[in-house]
Amino acid sequence: MKKIIIDPVTRVEGHLRVEVLLDENNVIEEAYVSGQLFRGIETILKNRDPRDAGLLAGRICGVCTNSHFRTAVSCVEDAYGIEIPDNARSIRDLMSLALFIQDHVVHFYHLHSLDYVDVTSALQADAEVCSKIAYKYSAEPFRNSKAHYENVKEKLQTFVDSGRLGPFANGYWGHAAYKLSAEENLILLSHYLDALKFQSSISKAIAIFGGKTPHPQSIVVGGITSVADMLNPSRLNEFIFILKEAKEFVDRAYLPDMKLLTAAYRDEIKSGQGRGNGNFIAVGGYAFSDGRLFESGVIMGHDFSNIQEFDPKNITEHIERSWYREEDPDTPYYTDLNRDGSLKTEENSDKYSWIKAPRYEGKTMECGPLARMLISYNKNNALLKPYVDTFLKETGLELIDLASTVGRNAARAIETQYITDLLFKRVSDLLQHIKYYDTKTWEKYDFSTLPQTAEGNAFFEVPRGILSHFIKIEEQKISHYSVIAPTTWNATPKNRDGARGPYEEALIGMKLEEPEKPLEVLKVLHSFDPCLACAVHVIDARGRELGRYKIT
Known part of the structure; x- marks a missing residue:
């Protein structure tokens, strides 16, 4: 058995590592995808004013700033019923x-x-x-x-x-896979x-x-x-x-x-x-006067004829093989690598990633443009369907063909065209409100009269898939905060049941033409648009140290 390690995988935003095991024919038999970065933003949010959640959560990533900002603020609004x-x-x-x-x-x-x-x-x-x-x-x-x-x-x-x-620079130019x-x-x-x-x-x-981007500041x-x-x-x-x-x-x-x-x-x-196990999930959203952008639902095992209703109560998150203490899932617990620098993955109890393991009804799920497209199309979304039908007709493809490495990219491109066209409709809706003197942009509230204790959550479809934030408030301070990002779903590690996440499953059975140049592995993983959160540092304006954290 031959082992190949790629670290980091992503070109610009790193921290994603993959180890694949090849048989004698250079076919991938097993894969382990590992998030190599501890974020700690949820810890930083503790004991903060809930109204500051957006500005801090927006720093989770330098790419998805608006997504985290909006979801965090919506999470607080849900907690307070605003x-x-x-x-x-x-x-x-x-x-x-x-x-x-x-x-x-x-x-x-x-x-x-x-x-x-x-x-x-x-x-x-x-x-x-x-x-x-x-x-x-x-x-x-x-x-x-x-x-x-x-x-x-x-x-x-x-x-x-x-x-x-x-x-x-550093490309596998001339590779047989081109x-x-x-x-x-x-x-x-x-x-x-x-x-x-x-x-x-x-x-x-x-x-x-x-106001600016990244890190917009106009959402309150x-x-x-x-x-x-x-x-x-x-x-x-x-x-x-x-x-x-x-x-x-x-x-x-x-x-x-x-x-x-x-x-x-x-x-x-x-x-x-690059096809996975066929489990897809979407929460839908973005309502228009004549429909909505995305439908919510769940597909299991590529069964497009049976779209289940999405229920957030079916979501669980596990840390058996993630670097956290099982008795306290918020406490980091990093375990050493093997002497050769590879991940410890020999036993089902070995931890190998900072990414936690979300499950829906105990299953690993793929989210993102492909999931949104398959679910919305099969729920007969009248706004989306013509875009998909046109692309499939012009390329001679079938819907199942989109469930592949290149297909994920096609789904993303179709979605971009669809959203670009529909955005004009959203601007038109706004102009109609202004035309009839509806200019209200903020719901007034008195923070001192809001409940001392509250809980809330928010689910949004964002570019890479489902983003969800969860908040608990006690004495009008954040007592607990949790985030499940799209890459958390797609790059999930295995649990002790051995179930592979979408990244890992999509690699199984693929033959590498040149194992020393594993371009095929990169193609599959990049098709999901990985986003491992950027490193975040906390300083004050005078450069004084605010805190020091040691992971043992």
């Missing part, structure tokens, strides 16, 4: 859904596309042929000209000649560079109502503070203008690139490479 005005919900939705667009595009192009794109091959591309190929996947390809592709080639050549490859032609590689690399500008622009849309318990932006026609027009630019890139670059990818990797899709 109903926010419709305008506040609309503004929060505009920020949240703009983040979906930004996050999905950045994930594919900057964190994942180089698992499919061979940079060195692109240098051999014929720019004129690139232009012809692009028309196979779009009637109006994005920035599609011979001169443009020649310019991109020159930029790449400059990187190579300088010896400073930057984001293109299947795109030189011209197809150049098309996607062109959009990789275009997406750098795109993500900056769409971030401005979030900041219009958030009871509503939002960005009322001046909501009532300013120029700010609303700026948001709409950015949204139109985003739609152009998504429709003319992102979706066509995904069609190109599904054509090139059709064999992998049809073989179900």
Whole structure:
């Protein structure tokens, strides 16, 4: 049995480690995915004013700041029974859904596309042929000209000649798993560079109502503070203008690139490479006047004909194989690695990850764009269904084909197009309220009269899947706080029952062409868009030490 260790897995935000065991044919027989970072944000939140929960929880991650911020504030509102005005919900939705667009595009192009794109091959591309190929996947390809592709080639050549490859360094270039032609590689690399500008622009849309991004500050318990932006026609027009630019890139670059990818990797899709155990979960949400963005539900074992209703009471969280004390799940309990630096995984009692193990009815579950799409589609969501049907028809795929490595990316791209279009509807709803003089953005409350003891929770669909926050308040201070993030579900370690999480299950049975260059493993894990939380440090403005924590 051969063991391969990849640490870290993610290109930008690290701390994810995977160990796979190969048989004599280089087929993966077992996998262990480990979160290598202790966050401790829940500990920092203890004894704080509940109204500060959003600002602190938003620091859980430098990418998902708005998601944690909103969910934390909503959690407090649930505990106190505070109903926010419709305008506040609309503004929060505009920020949240703009983040979906930004996050999905950045994930594919900057964190994942180089698992499919061979940079060195692109240098051999014929720019004129690139232009012809692009028309196979779009009637109006994005920035599609011979001169443009020649310019991109020159930029790449400059990187190579300088010896400073930057984001293109340390790739498995020339690997047998790469299947795109030189011209197809150049098309996607062109959009990789275009997406750098795109993500900056769409971030401005979030900041219009958030004050800034990352770490927006306009969401408060009871509503939002960005009322001046909501009532300013120029700010609303700026948001709409950015949204139109985003739609152009998504429709003319992102979706066509995904069609190109599904054509090139059709064999992998049809073989179900990267497919998990078929258990999917979604909590739904984002209501519109004529429906809602996502449906809630549960699918077990790829049984699309039987969508169960989601019930949060069926969620449990375990720590038998996570680095916490079983008698006190909030207390870190790190155990040593093996002498060779590998994880201790020989016994079912061995702990090997900081990630806790959420279960639904005792089962491991996959959440995220794929889960949302499968559940909403099979519950006949009238807003979503046409987008999925169009993509499947144009690519010749079936719904089950999306349950694969490339399929997860396709689901994410379809979702981006869907959300981009629906965001115009959300802006229209807001404008209708303003037109009829409904400008309320905050529900007034007197904190001194709120209950001394309360409990609350909040569930939201965010870019990577289900995000849930849970709070207990005693004497108007936070006594307990807990977070289950999307990656907690997808990167869950095993329990003593040996059940693999979605990351681990998706790797089983896959053959590695070159074990010393495990590109196939990276492709599978990156398809879930891993987000292991960033390291967080607490200091005061004068640089004095506030506290020191030692993990023994």
